[in-house]
Every structure is written in C-alpha cells, then in structure tokens.
Amino acid sequence: MTETPDPFTNLYEHPAKLARAMFAPMTGAIDPSAMTGTAMTPEDVQAWAETNTRLQALWAEYQVEQLSNPQALVPYFDPARWMALATDWYNQMPIAQTDQQQALWDEGMKLWQDVLGQYGLGPKASDKGGDDIDLPRKDRRFADEKWRAHPAYALIHQTYLFLAERVGAMVDRIEGLSPHQREQLRFTTKTITEAASPANFPLLNPVVMERTMETRGANLVKGMEHLLSDMRRGQLSHTDASAFTLGENIATTPGKVVHETPLYQLIQYTPTTEKVLATPLVIFPPWINRFYILDLNEKKSFVKWAVDQGVSVFMVSWKSADSSMKDVVWDDYVRAQIDAIDHIRSRLDVPNVHTIGYCVAGTTLAATLALLHRRGQEEKVRSATFFTAQVDFEKAGELLNFVDDQQLGAIKSLSPDGYLDGRYMAATFNLLRGTDLIWNYVVNNYLLGEDYPAFDLLHWNGDVTNLPAKWHEQYMRDLYRDNRLVETDALSVDNTPIDLGLVTTPTYVQAGKEDHIAPAESVWRLKDHFTGPITFVLAGSGHIAGVVNPPSSGKYQYWTNDGEPRSLAEFREGAKEHPGSWWPHWIDWLREQNGETVAADGKRKPGGKGDRVIEDAPGRYVATR
Template sequence: MTDKPDPFTNLYEGPAKMARALLAPLMGTMDAGQLGEGMMSPEDAQQWAEVAAKLQTMWLTYQSEQMASPQALVPYFDPARWMALATDWYNKMPLAQAEQQKALIEEGTRLWQDVLGQYGLGPQAGAHSGDEVELPRKDRRFADEKWRAHPAFALIHQTYLFLAERVAEMVDKADGLNPQQREQLRFTTKAITEAASPANFPLTNPVVMERTLETKGQNLVKGMEHLLADMRRGQLSHTDASAFTLGENIAVTPGKVVHETPIYQLIQYSPTTEKVIKTPLIIFPPWINRFYILDLNAKKSFVKWAVDQGITVFMVSWKSADASMKDVVWDDYVRAQMDAIDHVRGRLDVPSVHAIGYCVAGTTLAATLAILHRREQQDKVKSATFFTAQVDFEKAGELLNFIDDQQLAAIQGMSPDGYLDGRYMAATFNLLRGTDLIWNYVVNNYLLGEDYPAFDLLHWNGDVTNLPAKWHQQYLRDLYRDNRLVEGDALTVDGTPVDLGRVNTPTYVQAGKEDHIAPAESVWRITEHFGGPIRFVLAGSGHIAGVVNPPSSGKYQYWTNDGSPRSLAEFRESAQEHPGSWWPDWIEWLRDQDGETVPAKGKRIPGGKGDEVIEDAPGRYVATR
C-alpha cells in the first residue's frame, strides 16, 4: 500500500463540508432531545424513539439468531475481497503521478464552482437562477427533481458522476496490465463505483430523507424487515414470491410428465389443434434456471404459442442439484439430451425431432449434435434452434471475469456437498447489472420501504437452481476459460471426440442485441464453426426479453440478412429490420424444414386412453429447491 492520496477522499472532502453547511439550516439537528423552536413535538419525538427502538430490537434479534445458527460468510462475494483487488491495481494507475492528481483536483474544483454557480453561490454566482439549473451530468439514478432542488444534493451526485467517469478512464490508461487483468479491473471498478453511489445511502439521498420525514421513519422499519428477510434467506428479493404458484399462475400450459430420470423430467404438452406438424419439438432449457421462463403465463408463453401453431412440444425440466448429483459432469447432460431425443422418437414413432437449446443447454446441444454426427446418427435431429447460446467463448463478455484460477478455486470452496448453491449464481448475474438488479432494490425496498412488485419474470429470476459442482468447474474451465469446444477433437464427451465442424444440421440462431450474458458477437461465432445451413437472427433487447417476446406484445424488433455476411459487423451493415417478435420468422423457418402434418391423436395427446404418464405438468422437479 502506498501513501498516495485516495482520489475519492480528496474530491469528496470539499463537497462534504459544503453539504454539511448547506444541509444544517435545511434539516435541523434531528436530535429528539433538542426540541427547539420549529423542531419536533413531544409526540413526534416519541414516535422517532419508538422507530429507533424497533430497528435496534430487530437487528439484535437477527444477531441472536445468527449466533445460535451461524452461517458461513461467502468469501467470493465479500466486499473486502473486491476492495483489496481494486486497491492493488489502483496503485498502478496513472493517478499515482502528481501531475494527474493536480489536474483531477482542478477539474473537480471547476465542477463544484459551476454547480454552485447554478444556485447563485460561489465564484460563478449570478450566472444562473435556481429555476434554470442545468447540471452537466445526467443519470437515471438521480432523475428525481429532489436531486436538483438543493445545491448540496446537486453537488454530491455531480461529484460522484464525475469521479466515476475519471476512475473508469484511469482503468483504460493503467500501465502493466494484460487484457484479462484490465477487463477484470474494469468490472471491479464498475461494481465498486455502483456501490458507492450516493443514491444508495439514506443521508445522501434526498428522496429517502424526505420519505423518512414523511413517514416518521416507518419506511426504515419496513425496509429493515425486507433486509433481514433477505439476509435470512441468503438472497436479494426482487419480487413478491407469495404472489406466484407453479401450475396456477406460472407454468400453466396443460401437459403431462411422460418420462423421468435422476437428472430430468420430460413434459409433453397437450395439443390445441386438430393437426400437428409430424416432427415434434423438444426444448432444452438451461439448468441454471427453471424451464418456465418459456411458460410464464398464457400471454408470454413460448410453449403455449408453439402448441397453438400446431407443434407437438416436449420440455425438459432439469432437477436442481443435491448431494446425490455430486458426480454429475457435462457428459451426463449430453447423454440426457440424447436420451430425451430417443424417448420422444420412440414415444411418437418418428425418425427425428426438432430441438431447441437455450443458453448453456444450447452449448450442450451443439456438442450433442457433433457426437450424433460422429456416430452417423445425425438424422435423429431434423433441425436445431439456439436461443442466446455460445460455443466459442473468446468473446463471452463480463462472465469471463469469474474464471481465472483464483476464482475457480473460490467457487470450488463453496461446494462442500458436491453442488453449488444456486444463490451464488444469482448473485453473480446480479453483479453483471448491479445498478438494475442490486442497488435499485436496495434503495426501493430497504431504504424507501416500498412493497415488492408481483412480477413473474422477476420471480423466475429469483427461483434459483443448484448446480453439480463437478459439472460447473468443468464448464468454466474447459469452455469459458480454455475455449476447447471449438478445437476439433480437443474434448471427448461420452467417449466420443467432439468436432463442431462436422455439424451440418439446419440451424436457426437467435442472439440478443443487448445481451450481457451471451453477447451477440459471441453467439455469432456458431456460424463460423457449424458446416450446415444457418439462419441468424439478431433480436432486440437482451438475454431474456429478447427471447421471451410474443408477437402479441408488439415490442422490440429483429434483424435478418439474406446475404452472406462474414461477421456480425457485416450482418448489421446490410441487415433488414423487422418490427415486433422474431417468433413468426422462426415458425416459418421451422415449417420450411418439415411441413408434413398428422392428426393430433394417440400419444400426441399425453395421458390419453392407454397412455401411462407420471404426473401433471409442471412436475415435481421444477418445484424442488
């Protein structure tokens, strides 16, 4: 650790003193024992005392619970770990030079003078009036007028935004970092600056301060209830979980579980048309989430929409890992996909299936296809569709920040019983969008004390699944870190070498324009490794909303390119934009692969006469935590 000054301390100290001076006449002392003129009545003082007592009691109760049944800290998400990493790299930044420090402080001083001048204060006083405030930096976290209504809060948030910009620039200019270290530093710096936002602290957030005064602190009591509830469950809440019940208002498309193994259940959905496409469709959702993202409700459900298009739809419902799955590896998931394909073929007496792989299950489907081709069994799959799935991980985005040796060792340490608790994965994905998925909820639900919304997509996002530890390590090491799937025969799965170049199955590839989990550039790479005909579609929005976009919603858009682009950049240059959902484009493509139809009878109707089934959809596995 060097003795050089911390830029945050230097630049915040001046505004902090100004803020204290400006806030003093505005807020008073807030000391219940000093009831001076214009201050609290004895009744108000009593209410504030009761709020303080409630907060203290709630916290002491939680602490006593933890002493009785302590939970291990999670070193991977310990803020001190990230701060230590940032501090180590901070010492390598250009700010270490006195010249840069001086320039930064001078620029900060000009910012303070300009902001204060907007309010008729400081050297620039008189240039503007309070009604004409036009601050230099804008951010939706500070969109509320209260951030501009008083110079102290304007100064606080403008200084923060200025600092965040400059620190990000320092990362780009830091010497002595290889590309991976620089990306990790960018990610860490972004996470820390998001956490340091003045919006996240009650005494620097005017919206929270006003709510606290209006409710006499009841928002803080309710917020503490939310916070402690989340700490007890070990997971940040995004929605009101009590508002949703599987099979009642989520995962409601009628169907039956027709097959089951220790790893997955196979659901067949009931037809709604008299005739159906002869070749059935089997969907492999990612096992890092619940399958019902594709069956949220009747209006959003891809499953229901596909059934209504005359498709016989099967869905795999993966089991959330427990200690019994401690030896499960990637080979087991590939075998599970091949088993499901064979079961559907045998059940309906058809030679082949259409297959969809979403995210990690799409990556696995690519390996499954390569193995089937190597074994000369490729005709079992008539077409393959990939939703936001990667096979080449060179451009895999911010998740690459979690796969160095130190990170992999930390993850392994979190899996003492042979499986990784799904809450860790949820926290990782939340970190990728910290402002939207962490701090927004900290402010709204912990500080403002607002009720949680009843939002099905957010409920699904928090309905985590556990992962087999051996598979997870194998996936991060072999695919994310070492990118071996795209090396011909570098990996052997189920005793068969994998070569993606052998795959010539007709393929439909969907990528999300704003996907931060599977970036579009990374998804595009599948077109460079498969040998068969490929239709690539770039959809508006991201990893979830870009997929779950029913035509009835009229939202977003998608792009196609019927030429021969050699890169995603070339695809975009001459792509044709289409309004709305890409689903109709997909169904037209699917029918082009096989338009033959058959009556929807016999085992096309699961649970019909003579058809033994296991249970009603959505089945037991999706309900297991």
C-alpha cells in the same frame, strides 16, 4: 506497483458489515430534529421513539440469531465479498500519479464552481434557478428533481459521477496489465463505484431523507425488515415470491410428465389444434435457471404459443443439484439430451425431432449434435434452434471476469457438498447489472421501504437452481477460460471427440442485441463453426426479453440479412429491420424444415387412454430447491 488498500474489502467481508455501513442511522437512535433543525411536536416525539425502538429491536433480534447459530447466514447475500477476494490484485492499482492527482483536483474544483454557480453561489454565480438548473452529468439514478433542488445534493451526486468517470478512465491508462486483467479491472472498478453511489446511503439521498421525514421513519422499519429477511435467506429479493404458485399462475400450460431420470423430467404439452407438425419439438432450457422462463403465463409463454401453432412440444425440466449429483459432469447433460431425443422418437414413433437449446443448454446441444454426427446418428435431429447460445467463448463478455485460476479455486471452495448453491450464480448475474439488479432494490426496498412488486419475470430470476460442482468447474475452465469446444477434437464427450465442423444440421440462431450474458458477437460465431445452412436473427433487447417476446406484446424488433455477411458488423450493415417479435419468423422457418402434419391423437395427447404418465406438468423437479 505501490500497494493501495481497498477500502471496500472489509466492508464486503460480511453482509452484516454492509448492513451496518448502509443503515447506521437505523441501528442507533435517530434524531430528526438534529437532521432538520426543526422542533418536533409531542406526536412526532412519540412516533420517532417508536421507530427507534422498533429498529433497535429488529437489529438486536438478528444479532441474537447470529450468536446462537453462526452458520445461519451464509454469505451468498454479498457477492462482492468473494469477487474481491478473487481479484486481490485490484488492491495494487495505483489510483493516480502526482500529475494526474493535480489534474483531478483542478477539474474537480472547476466542477464545484460550475455547479454552485448555477445556484447563484461562488465566483461563477449566475441568475439561474429552479427548472433552469442544467447540471453537466446526467444519470437516471439521480433523475428525481430533489437531487438538484438543493446545491448540496447537486454537488454530492455530480462529484460522485465525476469521480466514477475519472477512476474508470484511469483503468485504461494503467501500464503492465494484460487485456484480460484490464477488462477484469474495469469490471471490478464499475462494481465498486456502483456500490459507492450516494443514492445507496440514507443520509446522502434526498429522496430517502424526505420519505423518512414524511413517514417518521416507518420506511426505515419496513426497509430493515426487508433487509434482515433477505440476509436470513441469503439472497436479495426482487419481487413478492408469495404472489406466484407453480401450476397456478406460472408454468400453467397443460401437459404431463412422460419420462423421468435422476437428472431431468420430460414434459409433453397437450395439443390445442386438431393437426400438428409430424416432427415434434424438444426444448432444452438452461439448468442454471428454471424452465418456466418459457412458460411464465398465458400471454408470455413461448410454450403455449408454439403449441397453438400446431407443434408437439416437449420440455426438459432439469433437477436442481444436490449432494447426490456431486459426480455429474458435462457428459451427463449431453447424454440426457440424447436420451430425451430418443425417448420422444420412440414414444411418437418418429425418425427425428426439432430441437431448441437456450443459453448453456444450447452450448451443450452443439456438442450433442457434433457427437451424433461423429457417430453417424445425425438423422435423429431434423433441425436445431439456438437461443442466445455460445460455442466460441473468445468474446463471451463480462462473465470472462470470473474464470481465472484464483476465482475457479474460490468457487470450488464454496461447493463442499459437491454442488454450488444457486444463490452464488444469482449474485454473479446480478453483479453484471449491479445498478439495475442490486442497488435499485436496495434503494427502493431497503431505504424507501416500498413493497415488492408481483412481477413474474423477476420471480423467475430469483428462483435459483443449484449446480453440480464438477460440471460447473469443467464448463468454466474448458469452455469459458480455455475455449476448447471450438478446437477440433480437443474435447471428448461420452468418449467421443467433438468437432463442431461436422455439424450440417439446419440451424436457426437467435441473438440479443443488448445481451450482456451471451453477447451477440459471441453468439454469431456459431456460424464460423457449423457447416450446414444457418439462419441468423438479431432480436431487440437482451438475454431474456429478447427471447421472451410474444407477438401480442408488439415490443422490440428483429433484424435479418438474406445476403452472406462474414461478420456481425456486416450483418448489421445490410440487415432489414422488422417490427415486433421474431417468433413468427422462426415458426415459418421450422415449417420449411418439414411441413408435414398428422392428427393430434394417440400419444400426441399425453395422458390419454392407455398412456401411462408420471404426473401433471410442471412436475416435481421444477419445485425442488
């Protein structure tokens, strides 16, 4: 292959380069009269002079900070930097052969003629205009009517969409790539074309240009403040973090921390019913995020809803990793799950518990169940529920683009103190939905200068946790890359070989129809490995909204199939659709496993007379950074 330089490599080498490329008009003197051809009033001149002065002062202040402390900014802000380094073979992609280049040119010229023709220009001129303009390619990034109000902006965004479409198609025609390389190249190409959208650059975006003229550049000043603030903290902001306080307006369900280890705290929630199910429930959330995704607020909280259904609910709150956890591996998380199960059994004097594992903690719960079965201790768990959790990673989706040897080596180099900073993981997940979780905020908050919304789910999304480096490398290598969990006895945990085929625990599996992190097809495969009774439910929406969907919201839907489908495709063909949340379906299933109830007294009420507890929920660990 001929080497094709990647014009984005240097741009993404450092966040400051990205900032200069996107905000070049901000860091120099802006001359609005040159941009619009309209003479300015004395008031305009004064306002723009103040804007220019403020922009230059902000940028100069930031540069001084960097010179005085080169380590002040770590490059978490720019995930494409290390992703591009880990996929350097992308630079060898032949963009197009000669015949393809000619076809691209001819098609591009036809597009220009068609677009200009709708504005009464060129050889294909028509008498259309205004609302009659019907451009060939639609995209919500360009939904504002300003993108088609002028032929120049119409050509800009239509040409971009055309080229992005064609470059994406070229990936499928390149020869000599393995399926994994091709999929990785698709992802890299999508990431780069999303970054190159004209919507992301001030002078190419008519909405930004109009806002800039209207506010005399005040939007650029506020946008620069937002940008530099994010660059200092090393993370893209999605929401107003000052609007939320743990225990006050998020993670508010009453409870007590009743047990603590160096790896996790165990929260027991206060019952709200006179009687509760005899078998308690313990929830294992993913330690790559904070547990309160399941306790955002009273209306959205799965925890509160389950408590109100008469369930004794326990929640594990994992500690965000620091250098003291440099030797923590997957075995430690499995042992922690068993420790939590045993502590609850002892505390409430019950033989077993119900369990829930969400995402990576669900994968771990599968290993925990296999270990308990191998040891003849399976009776400790009455049932297992899996929220968007995978055990078979063959079809694990776009995250497979981050697990080859080069990328694992690059990630290892980012963990010199034995833990991976959570901002890297946040950047990775943002990249999976770059338009929605990166560039949408670049436009709104940096270019248009809009205020950040107070949105609890987005706040949680940015409330990152650090990960033990050894665990992370082990997980990505053994499970994502090598898919060893589904191989009988290929992995051992706590010196015990793991065989998922031994698991006969009654199981409820929930998958998200639009999940891009744990694709439904991948989640389905748990049914191919456990041998006990399994109830599978496909929920509307994705990895988060598909799970956090309280019945009161009236949103989405879910599907069930009482037959014996052998694949997700067969499940879909014979599925029955139900409106709204799947939570009531799950609680009915849980009660079927054991409907016995007991009085909600004694240690069922944490912190009561004679019950020593550690502190109030949500506890200290969820607040550690």
